[in-house]
Amino acid sequence: MTGFIAKSTIIGVMSLWMIVSATASNPEEDEIVFENAGFNHKCFNCHGQKTYHYFNQSTEKEVKDRMNPYFVIDSVAFYQSNHRNFMCTDCHSSDYENFPHNGELRMEPQFTCMDCHGGDPTFAQYQFERIEEEFQQSVHSTKHSNDFTCWMCHNPHTYKINARNNLNINEVIIYDNNICLSCHADINKYQLLSDQTNPNVLVTHDWLPNQALHFSKVRCIECHTEIDKEMLIAHKVQVKEKAVKRCVECHSQNSLLMATLYKFQTVEKRNKLGFFNAAILSDHYIIGANRNYYLNVASLIIFGLTLLGITIHAIIRIMSK
Amino acid sequence: MEQRLYLYPVWLRIWHWINAVLFLLLLFTGLSLQYSSVEFSFIDFDLAVTMHNVSGIIITIAYFMFLFGNMFTSNGRFYKAKRKGYISDLIVQIKYYTYGIFIHQKTPFPVTENRKFNPLQKLSYVASMYFLLPILILSGFALIFPEIIIKNVFGVSGIHLTGLVHIISGFSLSIFLFIHVYFCTIGKTPLANFKSMINGWH
Numbered sequence: 329m330t331g332f333i334a335k336s337t338i339i340g341v342m343s344l345w346m347i348v349s350a351t352a353s354n355p356e357e358d359e360i361v362f363e364n365a366g367f368n369h370k371c372f373n374c375h376g377q378k379t380y381h382y383f384n385q386s387t388e389k390e391v392k393d394r395m396n397p398y399f400v401i402d403s404v405a406f407y408q409s410n411h412r413n414f415m416c417t418d419c420h421s422s423d424y425e426n427f428p429h430n431g432e433l434r435m436e437p438q439f440t441c442m443d444c445h446g447g448d449p450t451f452a453q454y455q456f457e458r459i460e461e462e463f464q465q466s467v468h469s470t471k472h473s474n475d476f477t478c479w480m481c482h483n484p485h486t487y488k489i490n491a492r493n494n495l496n497i498n499e500v501i502i503y504d505n506n507i508c509l510s511c512h513a514d515i516n517k518y519q520l521l522s523d524q525t526n527p528n529v530l531v532t533h534d535w536l537p538n539q540a541l542h543f544s545k546v547r548c549i550e551c552h553t554e555i556d557k558e559m560l561i562a563h564k565v566q567v568k569e570k571a572v573k574r575c576v577e578c579h580s581q582n583s584l585l586m587a588t589l590y591k592f593q594t595v596e597k598r599n600k601l602g603f604f605n606a607a608i609l610s611d612h613y614i615i616g617a618n619r620n621y622y623l624n625v626a627s628l629i630i631f632g633l634t635l636l637g638i639t640i641h642a643i644i645r646i647m648s649k
Numbered sequence: 650m651e652q653r654l655y656l657y658p659v660w661l662r663i664w665h666w667i668n669a670v671l672f673l674l675l676l677f678t679g680l681s682l683q684y685s686s687v688e689f690s691f692i693d694f695d696l697a698v699t700m701h702n703v704s705g706i707i708i709t710i711a712y713f714m715f716l717f718g719n720m721f722t723s724n725g726r727f728y729k730a731k732r733k734g735y736i737s738d739l740i741v742q743i744k745y746y747t748y749g750i751f752i753h754q755k756t757p758f759p760v761t762e763n764r765k766f767n768p769l770q771k772l773s774y775v776a777s778m779y780f781l782l783p784i785l786i787l788s789g790f791a792l793i794f795p796e797i798i799i800k801n802v803f804g805v806s807g808i809h810l811t812g813l814v815h816i817i818s819g820f821s822l823s824i825f826l827f828i829h830v831y832f833c834t835i836g837k838t839p840l841a842n843f844k845s846m847i848n849g850w851h
Contacts, residue, residue: 537698541795575694576685613809616685616694620813627820634824638831641746645835648751 376403405486462563579616671708788815
């Protein structure tokens with residue numbers, strides 16, 4: 329009987345704890361307020377879906393039509409993005425509030441990143457000016473017209489700071505590589521800026537050993553940008569001839585990945601278990617970059633003792649002959 | 650004149666020298682990969698990877714040759730675990746190597762037709778060939794095909810653990826190599842055992 333009561337008490341306490349933990353809300357999550365969600369809802373009502381409804385006054389009928397897929401904005405992604413508190417009309421004309429939209433509105437000039445972020449001390453830490461400088465020198469800028477804007481890579485409706493505050497390195501890699509692949513693996517977007525067909529990245533990288541592993545463990549920009557240690561994210565994309573091709577650039581103790589992919593991680597020289605470039609080790613392992621200090625020392629001692637033992641044994645053998 | 654024993658059949662000698670050359674190549678390229686540097690390298694990283702992988706595959710084929718040879722010829726009997734009293738035999742052999750040899754005692758377990766290895770040799774050869782080398786080969790193949798490795802083991806990258814196992818077993822075998830070569834000089838003459846592994850006669 330006592331055992332039954334004890335078990336019941338334990339189960340009761342555990343259940344209560346589980347209920348309390350499940351219902352306890354994260355205070356930070358509670359604080360998220362989408363200031364302009366109500367206003368934006370009028371736009372998302374049509375532009376957040378694949379179809380939209382309107383009343384056609386000429387035919388006096390309610391019409392359901394398909395939305396142009398390029399004008400559909402993922403509202404979930406928008407409200408997770410850095411611009412989530414914007415009103416649509418902060419960037420688009422307020423005339424869009426009228427429906428049907430005036431056709432000439434499509435000709436309105438679009439803002440660029442620098443229109444808002446340039447020269448603003450609030451954004452100084454993001455180094456927008458240096459980013460623009462690097463971009464102007466990049467192959468994206470020098471080989472293409474002014475049509476190549478920040479928007480080609482950073483969709484203003486979905487862009488969110490990633491590498492800087494995401495501890496999951498795999499998510500950072502996927503997010504950043506998808507930016508490159510949005511053109512380099514999509515001929516429709518690629519041909520917005522080029523008359524050529526986009527080269528197949530799997531074929532152009534067929535020289536790369538363990539290609540699938542490299543593609544899932546590092547970002548395109550690791551090899552294809554010029555690394556500037558002052559820059560948080562390198563934007564100077566180089567011509568392919570200048571891409572990193574020497575394995576040791578990454579596979580060594582001074583791996584360049586520590587200046588790029590792992591820049592935002594803990595960048596201590598050695599962790600407490602003695603691994604060099606330990607920030608890499610949470611999910612990955614790079615031959616040559618992740619040596620272990622203690623194993624290095626232990627192996628040298630064992631090797632040294634072995635040679636010493638052999639030498640002493642040999643000397644005594646010779647002397648006792 | 651002392652009777653000569655034919656202890657090293659042709660297949661065993663061929664395997665031994667293939668294994669020796671490949672092991673040295675693997676050791677050299679493996680060290681080059683582990684201690685790769687932008688400033689200096691004995692051999693280019695990508696060439697070292699290719700040489701290491703190819704040598705690893707060939708040494709595996711050679712290992713199967715060794716396994717089949719021991720399975721289907723009488724050479725396998727030398728590797729079988731012995732009767733009771735093995736530990737005391739081992740201690741006798743260690744005492745001989747650490748003391749007796751210097752005062753010209755006779756070797757306690759001389760080579761005969763049925764006893765190619767002394768107890769210490771048997772232990773080190775069995776540990777190397779049936780424990781460390783299989784671990785080295787398996788972890789090596791896992792690193793050639795890293796997609797088959799478990800991604801995460803208790804919060805640590807599976808590839809990282811496999812890499813550590815590969816390096817530690819490779820290092821242990823390279824220590825064995827040095828000791829093995831030195832102990833081979835303990836024969837009638839310092840070169841006698843090396844000659845035996847060339848002509849087959851002990």
